[in-house]
Amino acid sequence: MLMVVVVFLISGCEQRRSNVALGTLERDRIAHTATINEVLVALPVAQGSMVEKGTILAKLDDTAQTAEVARAHADVAEAMANLDKLRNGAREEEVAAASAKVAGNRAALVDSQANYLRAEELAAQNLMSKANLSRALAKRDSDQAALDSAEEELRELTNGSRPEDIQMAEAHLDATKAALFSQQKKLQDLTIRATRNGILDNLPWNLGERVTMGSPLAIVMAGNAPYARVYVPEPYRVRISVGDELTMHVDGLEKTLTGKVRWISHEPAFTPYYALNQDERARLMFLAEIQLSNEHQNLASGIPVQVDLP
Template identity: 25%
Template sequence: MRKVFIIVMCLISFLFVSCTDENNKNISKPKIKPVKVIEVKEEVRDKELKYLGVVTAEEVKKFGFKVSGKIQKIYVQKGSKVKKGMILAKLDTKELELSVKAAQFQMKVAKSQYDKISNGATQEEVNKAKLNLDKAKEAYEFANENYEKIKKLYEEGAVSKSELDKAELEFNIRKTEFNQANEVYKQVLKGGRYEDKDAAYANYEQAKVNYEYKKSLLEGAKIVADTDGYVVDVLYKEGELVSQGIPVVIIRNRNQVVRVGLSQKDVNKVKLGDKAIIRLDDENLVGVITNIDDVPDNQTRTYSVDVALNGRQLQIGSIVKVGIIVGREKGIFIPISTIMTNGEDYVYVVKGDRVIMKKIRIVETCGDRVMVEGLENGDKLVIENIKQIRPDDRVKIVD
């Protein structure tokens, strides 16, 4: 038994020594880990103010009638494409047409009266005035002769005082009629008086203004597009009554802009004409700032900025990413996936055949890349197998 025990103990000792030697070999030969790296370097690129924007129409207009009335016809519907000069809707115009005709007639009458006074009387009117003057003169001379006879008889006591008074009254009447006829005849020969001409012209001008006003009301009974575009909405139906100036049709023009709300800090960095990059899905578009509001929105306190799309048509209401270019910036940009954190941001770089941890500070995020401080030109940044390495590990750079 004692011999067996000794043999077993020897075997155990041999196995223990063998394992210890093997472990010592593994410790003395640390594992070399493969990594992929990129060499970082400073880049110069556009400096952008990054915001979200909404695609909207450059201009939205509300159209209404200039007069009140009942809608007779609406020629468009929501989504319709319209051209400048196209009639969008019209009112029932029967009463307006009658008022225009009446105003036109009044204007023509006033014009005729003015022309008559300005051009003087016709020959027929002159002859008529002369005839009236001759009749008045004969009557006046007869009354005068009769009055003188009665007066003489009264002085002789042949007639009463009442007969004399009657003859005198008749004489005075005929004298007045003669004088009036004479004045009319002179006026006919000379033409209208200046004050009469002025009054007639004023009446004509007033009638003309009234006619033009009634015509404008008739024109105001229809809505005409003053731009190309699309109908956003139609707010009334045919047969409904609508008041003057109330919106009936809403139209947006064909030009589109991206509307962005900038903070007070950033709005001072931009100006009209600055370029902007509009990002929608995988598409990048170049736009130009065409408007910057001077007054902030009451609710958001941001300043509205319009970026023109230069004819490109997008879906109205689309949310897009906007980068407004405000200059150039220089820095080191690395993939965001290479950054680790343990309370502080850091990355791994390879120096020689060892891994070194470098603390960094993120300056700006640019999509899937970030601009950082803490790295230098030429640093070999580990981009793969990052989680399998630790500081001071031996590594081999692979393609």
């Protein structure tokens, strides 16, 4: 009779263990990392506090990056001024100066042309050497070239900028604006803000330390309430779907809690080998996450939990 009772108790324990999923309470761990090597100048929120999305968690020294943003602003202003200059064309004073230069070169050409004609007549009468005639011709040609150059400069001013130059200036302005946006984003990243609601779980660095790029500055356990991460035995996997409500037991609490399945794996926790028999199939486990309601937000992460399976 005693053996029958022992066997019954053992079988009952095995049955109870087979229709439960074991795990722990968890929260999503959000690590806010440093984007640059800089000194930590502010930690406005105490470790362990509840934080909302957008709350400032830490600040890095932004002196150097502020200077980079100012330089990027100056580059944008220079590019805009250059583009406006090309679009507006030459000033009236520049056109007037170019016109006066053309008039002066034209007068010089008239004078040199007259001198060349006189020299040519004298040379025909053998009253001037060929060398002087050549110099008079060279002076006339030089004045003609100067006049052509001045007229082209005036035409360039009056015709305005080429479309290609304006397009290049517009492209340069777009590039400087993109560089400014990038520098502003780097400046914003020096102020670490919470990206989700949750609990500020850890601040690994002390105020005044120079943090290393890529290292976590603040770790937030996201979510108002934790979720249970449990392993569902293979025989019960087909009975559970996303959205199902399940009963769970949390260590330290007498009353049971209810949670909703928010995710369950479609593959077992380890890769099965070929031709599993019935006993081996029962050992397969499927990871599942069961979300608790917000009224349980005070429950800490890491507490063991047991979920009753249907």
